[in-house]
Amino acid sequence: MEGVYVPLITPFSEDGAPALGVLEKLAVECLHAGATGLVALGTTGEPASLSDAEREAVLDVVAGVCRDTGAPLLVGANTPGRLAAVPTGAAAALTLVPPFLRPGEDGVVAYFEALAAVSPVPLVVYHVPYRTGQPLTAATLRRLAAIEQVIGVKYATGAVDAEAVALLADPPPGFAVLCGDDTMLSPMLALGASGGILASAHLQTAAFVQLVAAWRAGDVARARPLGRRLARLSAAVFAEPNPTVVKAALHAAGRIPTPDVRLPLLPASTAAVDEVAPYLYGSLLE
Template identity: 30%
Template structure:
């Protein structure tokens, strides 16, 4: 099993300045804050990084900034996915993968492919990717659920498909995956609220949103879960439950950016069609953080 993706990966935000250009200084600050507090790897240009409103040139700049700030301290995973298979293949072929350890590739959205269509999409990605692939199933965003049978078929058929980030918020689906997966295939939680139970059931950890704000406690929780120390881990889980719920109550990443702003790590700016968290949500977040600290 690829141990470098065990534990906590953070789905890092893309901080913006007031004029919505990329705030590279804040990005460096968030990278260092997370590495210094023990998280295990960084996922670049995922949903939380607002990948759909970032240009190709900006994406290159973000990768460069994170690579330099990271300085080979933790593994890096790059988001490359979409619902135009040929476009995804072209992006993979034209990407410089130096310093990148894997790609995270979302199951095709909007088009609503059949399970065979999803399989053929990932087969095509597998055939061109020079680095390992973590598939990403997030039916709440794609309008299409990648069923456990499809995930497991891909896991068995392609050696470079090493994991799935499963984010269906469906414990039953996680358990079917964990029950039947090949021994070296990783099931990674994409649901912060289920990350601990999934880990305790045999998962490999989480790619987390809230983890980048509370890296020390969140990583400790997941590491305790990997060590099967459930009672100690659940204490941390319960401490973070309220904030984990709050950040997803309006939209992601507006919620986590409101948290990071409260912690003076970056501004809470987001690009349309997303809007900043409401004053009501910001107030609840500020109260939680004041009490937590």
């Protein structure tokens, strides 16, 4: 797994229902701009606020786009029940490290061993300790990589930390390290990450794709300035809780019918939308 994966929002219509036709168009636009694949029902898609029927409809739309285009699909699924609903044609399930319980690193490994035994598709570990409360060392990530069905990690620790450096200094064979902190994408790619799962890539998708390509080609002179420009975009997108700002930006650009989010999220502020406005049109590529 490498490249840019876009964790799709769930756009809402004026009546509050998921705008499935808009979602399909957005998915196609991201892929046509060069994204490698899509994530359905990731946290950016507000899955906890969707009904079972809405989640199924969203997944059907995104899976259909991926099937028609041949693009890899990742599906957010954190329990055996949710994993059972993942289409067998999906590339992987994006599965969160158990949140809140803080089971310890041995508990995390045992948890993923159990999920891998029943999952119909491979697993990508979603490691986001500032949300889950459970840190993982590079050694534990290597233990997870040794599980046959675990094929990668969305690495989102909020920093390019010592564990990331240790992991990428000698990455496990066949194990993808995907950056999950959008502002950290360029330095993670410089260390050897294979790509990213990036909510910011709803905007300026082609520029994110080119950043990955530049680092993988060793074109440092191109990658560094592009990485700085995209980091500023990502900082603006994440100035308020995700996906509030990206939805407001897509609405301002006329790509989705409303900027609406569901509780407990609140709409993005005018100031946040003003910060992201310069990135809505034109290109960050030079």
